[in-house]
Amino acid sequence: MPKKRESRGRRKGDKGSVERVACDNCGALVPADKIICVTRMYSPVPPGLAEELEKKGAIIMKYPVQKCYCISCAIFYGIIKVRPEEERKPKQVQI
Numbered sequence: 001m002p003k004k005r006e007s008r009g010r011r012k013g014d015k016g017s018v019e020r021v022a023c024d025n026c027g028a029l030v031p032a033d034k035i036i037c038v039t040r041m042y043s044p045v046p047p048g049l050a051e052e053l054e055k056k057g058a059i060i061m062k063y064p065v066q067k068c069y070c071i072s073c074a075i076f077y078g079i080i081k082v083r084p085e086e087e088r089k090p091k092q093v094q095i
Helices: 047-055 071-076
Strands: 020-022 029-031 036-042 063-069
Touching: 063 071
Parallel strands: none
Antiparallel strands: 020 029, 036 063
């Protein structure tokens, strides 16, 4: 059976099995090399209040928060996109 992708959708190489990580949205256990991780800056202060405080000269810290998503949740939230049919690997015809 031909492989759809050379990497089989993972980044593990020749490592063998890797540990599983829970998706932050749905809780699905996904291999750590297949999960999509996104780092976003988080501020505990509401944006309206932050603007007023910054005008007065206060410094408001923002903290990095890393979220890990499974493939289906990452597609649902628009973090990754499904490629159009023309860009996908062409199907091989069996004879």
